[in-house]
Amino acid sequence: MKRLLIAVWLGAWALGLGAGPLGAQVPASAIAPSFDEFLADVKQEALRRGIKRETIEAAFADVKAPETSVVTRDRTQPELTQSLDAYLADRLKPRTVQRARELATAHRDLLKKVDAEYGVPPAIMTAIWGVESNFGQFVGVRPTVGALATLAFDARRSDLFKTELFEALTILDRGLVAVPDLKGSWAGAMGQPQFMPSSYLRYAVDFDGDAKADIWTSLPDVFASMANYLKQRGWVAGERWGREVRVPKAAMDRVDRAVPMRTTGCRAVRELSEPRPLSGWKKLGVAAIGGPLPSSAIEASLVRGKKRNFLVYRNYEAILEYNCSNAYAVAIGILSDKVAAK
Secondary structure, three states, rough: HHHHHHHHHHHHHHHOOOOOOEEEEEEEEHHOOOOHHHHHHHHHHHHHOOOOHHHHHHHHHOOOOHHHHHHHHHHHHHHHHOHHHHHHHHHHOOOHHHHHHHHHHHHHHHHHHHHHHHHOOOOHHHHHHHHHOOOOOHHHHHHHHHHHHHHOOOOOOOHHHHHHHHHHHHHHHHOOOOOOOOOOOOOOOOOOOOOOOOHHHHOOOOOOOOOOOOOOOOOHHHHHHHHHHHHOOOOOOOOOEEEEEEHHHHHHHHHHHHOOEEEEEEHHHOOOOEEEEEHHHHOOOOOOOOOOOOOOOOOOEEEEOOEEEEEHHHHHHHHHHHOHHHHHHHHHHHHHHHHHOO
């Protein structure tokens, strides 16, 4: 009988009929709101932020339910699920490298003009363009507001995507983009540079002089917006992103003892070693591939893969600002090197 009573109590607790040994009722605040309730709260907050009511109604007119496919994609991003080596193999196929070289040549004059303005090499812009949107072939067809509403409703990164949702509403309210044209990826990333709404508002550039920053169809705006983003996030003109290195086992053992990992920043930054001068890495037995490692005071951090390792500089961290994934940033760096070496 005692076991039966315990089972009944546990069953009631699991169904939310009691909470705790005294059978206290679950507070109303602990019950998650429905999607409709969530949207109602978002609309009210948008009004308080000064977004016009007609903008809000137009933006949410077709948003009826959370999109399960969006949540699934959020849980299975290749930057999170693939190893560094597997990610590089997928994104650095010969046909991708060849296409990047062809397009860098085709748009040479425009890329040089953007480089002169922002100090970001054409090869880097081409590499980001390729990895982000397959050189403009994929800009996303999913309505941005609906995707962001789904991710803001989901508990995993609700605050981040709610902020982006309000930024998307700001874009619409300012008349920068029309509702039917505000489309992008499952994550709310938009246009050929795959900017989140907050990045669009801060970094998108009207480089072709038509009074609008069109990151969907205008290549001058696309390249300049990417370059402006990197410059504003720390890109230093004339410096490289990093280099591949050999780290023999004995050297890696010395690195493990002498160079701690970082403890702050996004996940990818915490996967980097603390920076050390190149001369220090050389003393530890780290060797460059394809040439000698300079004995200089320039600082670099180590990125480890199962088969490949890289020393990366401060421009690499600007790439991490674009997408905080070491697999992504290394892929951009290697692809840019291959484009520049054509």
